[in-house]
Amino acid sequence: MADQTVRVRFAPSPTGYLHVGGARTALYNYLYAKHTGGEFILRIEDTDEARSTEESMRMQIADLQWLGMKWSEGPDPDSLIDVGAYGPYRQSRRLDIYKEHAQRLLEEGQAYYCFMTDEEIEVQRQAAIQQGRPPQVNSPYRDWPIEKAQERLDKGDKAVVRFKVVEKRDYVLQDLVRGEVTFPSDMVGDFVLLRSTGMPVYNFCCVVDDALMKITHVFRAEEHLSNSLRQMMLYHAFNYPLPKFGHLSVVLGSDKQKLSKRHGATSCHDYAQNGYLPEALNNFVALLGWSSPAAQEILSMEELIAQFDYDRLNASPAVFDEQKLNWVNATHLRALPNEELWKRVEPFLNEAGLKLPADSGWRFRALDAFKTSMTTLKDAVELFRPLSETPVSIATESEEVLGFPTTRAVIEAWKAGIEQAGSDYLTEEQFNKLQDSIKDSQNVKGKQLFQPIRVAVIGKPQGTELKMLVPLMHKRTLLARADQVLSRIKG
């Protein structure tokens, strides 16, 4: 028991994309498994028939894969066929197991069939609230003998199965992140195990599955903390050993409200589409509620695995700070070798329809020129756009530059210089010489010199150094661009 292998699980309900809060929960479980050499298991909690879809399940699996978390048990990412010795791993396929467990409790008198209608329950709730009591049900069917209930069932009446809360005592949870948490048992009333449709309810399947799947540690969101009481009761009723629980803090938006759709991008999918790196999102999200013992801010997945332990998990809520995410992302992005960076950037460039040289030497020089101005992969699009042959839009900030009295002459001299160039691409040296000659011939310097040239090259007065930019552009493009800008001055 002491050196039992760690078995942890991530158990999302398939309703939409994977949320960043969910990603953090998954990550902590994953890191703990990897850190201890244990198993990371994926279980799909799809007992809510109204909201769960297979499509969502696929999306969440794709998101988890994008983040680089691999599970040793659960649905196979491609075929969706269960892998592992404790399956099935989709709750909707474990219905028989839940039924058996419910039956067992029913027979032992630890659970009962309840025929109350929604209206009856609502009346009780309101009454309880008015009297200042917790709104719990008090079912008249609580002590019905099972045979009597069965008769009604046989007549076709619908019933839920409720757990019978009998013991009046305090339940103490040794939480891995919060320490000792005490719940009085009267905090909850008799709760539903099986819906009238026969579908089990979260607290019930969660316990059955965690026990049967031999889960040793459960890191989950704080909102489940009070569920723990019900779950402890069930573990007790089944006489199953309790796993260790760690209840994570909530992730908040900038307004300190729980992160939700209102806050804009909150799904991993959104971040992927917006050009964030999975390693950056993992890194950032890991630091929301956990800190590196080495006080590192930038960590690779390997470093996270090596350093992660639950003793540095923080119990207080954390605000998701997009600015820090941006910094983490930019830092990871700049550290990528050019070859890898190009692979990541290319889909964004293609999507924008940019036609760029295929030569890898050219690509790497371009990345060197641009990567310090990139926060996300998507930023590459606007940076690379002026390098393609298509005309650029001339930025409004360029107007002032176009208004300098010397601008027209400078651009014409620039154009003439390019025309004289022997090769398709100017070298940095040739560019410098050309710029110097314009300085002398036109008698301009400072921003009167380089801003017009920059506008004639990329359409705006600020950006990457010209000596980096110009050698990346074909003579033809340079000339066309200069003409484009000159025509603008006339008009």
Add this chain to the structure above:
RNA sequence: GUCCCUUUCGUCUAGAGGCCUAGGACAACUCCCUUUCACGGAGUAGACACGAGUUCGAAUCUCGUAAGGGACGCCA
């Protein structure tokens, strides 16, 4: 309403009774580098929610208060 959790710079956090004149990171600001923008470098500013206690000594322990969050579903 009842119960549970949380509370250190704007944000993420370090901090397990003296090492704290409270440290780091992001953001902000200033300067340097730079014929622009970024990158990079150097700095500045900025916090223990409040009140009692325990103690020679409290950000750290206890109790209250306040604020925020969660649960009280045939959601998870």
